[in-house]
Amino acid sequence: MSAEPEFPFRFTPRMRKRLSRRVIDMLLNALGEFPELKGKTITVGYTSAHLGSALVPLREEAAARLTIRLKVRKLTYNTIGHEFTHLLQGLSKIHFKAGKATEAMPFGEKQCDIWTLARSPLFLDDAPTYIRLPRAMREDWPRYAKAVRRLCIAALKKRRTHRLYMQWLEAKIKELAKRPVEPKAGEQIGLPF
Numbered sequence: 001m002s003a004e005p006e007f008p009f010r011f012t013p014r015m016r017k018r019l020s021r022r023v024i025d026m027l028l029n030a031l032g033e034f035p036e037l038k039g040k041t042i043t044v045g046y047t048s049a050h051l052g053s054a055l056v057p058l059r060e061e062a063a064a065r066l067t068i069r070l071k072v073r074k075l076t077y078n079t080i081g082h083e084f085t086h087l088l089q090g091l092s093k094i095h096f097k098a099g100k101a102t103e104a105m106p107f108g109e110k111q112c113d114i115w116t117l118a119r120s121p122l123f124l125d126d127a128p129t130y131i132r133l134p135r136a137m138r139e140d141w142p143r144y145a146k147a148v149r150r151l152c153i154a155a156l157k158k159r160r161t162h163r164l165y166m167q168w169l170e171a172k173i174k175e176l177a178k179r180p181v182e183p184k185a186g187e188q189i190g191l192p193f
Contacts, residue, residue, distance in 0.1 A: 012045040018072045030080040033120040045069040054086035081116040081123035118152040134177040
């Protein structure tokens with residue numbers, strides 16, 4: 001007989017006042033895409049200044065106090081995934097320094113967006129904040145989301161041999177915006193006759 005797993009989140013008093021079942025479900029669903037965070041407790045606080053933020057752990061002691069802050073109003077899976085990815089950036093650096101990993105995930109907001117989108121389709125519910133996207137693509141994100149995710153996955157593969165993988169990705173995204181992509185649900189594809 002196994003014990004009930006410990007609840008993975010600790011909420012700050014400010015967040016508890018704004019907490020809803022929807023937020024808890026979103027956090028649990030997003031956490032399911034991050035096996036690296038399994039068994040860890042994450043403190044979830046509230047912010048009104050940004051969509052979200054994370055205290056990136058840089059030392060082993062900090063890894064025991066993983067913390068993110070979220071704006072509950074209009075919360076998206078993309079924001080939650082982005083902040084969880086920041087936690088992984090720090091943890092991978094700690095593991096790399098300790099010799100437990102052969103490579104560390106690079107730091108940076110744009111890198112965080114790329115890794116988040118590549119991780120799971122769950123995080124496609126909103127356009128990334130830091131990857132440069134043409135306005136038309138940002139305004140019609142659902143139409144481009146899957147294609148951009150495929151490009152993010154390709155960029156991470158390209159990163160193994162090309163230092164300028166982020167520039168490559170943004171150039172490919174710019175090209176993508178110039179071509180027709182998947183139609184919206186219920187929309188017919190027009191043929192150029």
